[in-house]
Amino acid sequence: MSRKDSAKELILNQAVQMASVAGLNGLTIGSLAEAVAMSKGGISAHFKSKTELQVATVERAAELFQAAVLGNVLAEPAGIDRLYKLCDSWFSFLQQGIFLGGCFLTNAVLELDDLADSEARVPVLRYYQDYLNFIEQSIAETVELGQFRANTPIAALAFQFHGILIAALVWRAVRSHEAQFTTARAAIGNLIESYRS
Numbered sequence: 001m002s003r004k005d006s007a008k009e010l011i012l013n014q015a016v017q018m019a020s021v022a023g024l025n026g027l028t029i030g031s032l033a034e035a036v037a038m039s040k041g042g043i044s045a046h047f048k049s050k051t052e053l054q055v056a057t058v059e060r061a062a063e064l065f066q067a068a069v070l071g072n073v074l075a076e077p078a079g080i081d082r083l084y085k086l087c088d089s090w091f092s093f094l095q096q097g098i099f100l101g102g103c104f105l106t107n108a109v110l111e112l113d114d115l116a117d118s119e120a121r122v123p124v125l126r127y128y129q130d131y132l133n134f135i136e137q138s139i140a141e142t143v144e145l146g147q148f149r150a151n152t153p154i155a156a157l158a159f160q161f162h163g164i165l166i167a168a169l170v171w172r173a174v175r176s177h178e179a180q181f182t183t184a185r186a187a188i189g190n191l192i193e194s195y196r197s
Contacts, residue, residue, distance in 0.1 A: 078142065080147045135161055147197060
């Protein structure tokens, strides 16, 4: 990796952490320059505008999310075991504190939802839609394998599954303890078992 690429990685890794706490709109070239001990010009040499910085930050956050959550899941055979693995990977991701502010992409979806003119909104929604599609696809494959009933409502089950994962994120933030992961894991188990064929 060249010195320039190394500097860019340093900037993006810091930007991801700052934006996960302050939001993408709270990320400024000035605050980022101070955090990485560079001049504003040093940041601008890599990112010509705040928008370019925001989009690159989203891309980097998505890479980290995919590596931390989806990477392990894809190694698991399709079916019920993969769904449990997705649940466990999500909890592990939160417990490891990959992002200081919880889940970068979830935070960004909520922040940018009503900001149609934000260029960063496009990649945020794309990556989150990919994640939701992955949940639906995993459920559909479980049905195809005969592990879930043939009449399983795939979209509705994906909605409930994701809802439990997000509930664990919120409860953890509000209650500041890990007990909700046990509750959420049990809820996922009850949900999965209710559709088992």
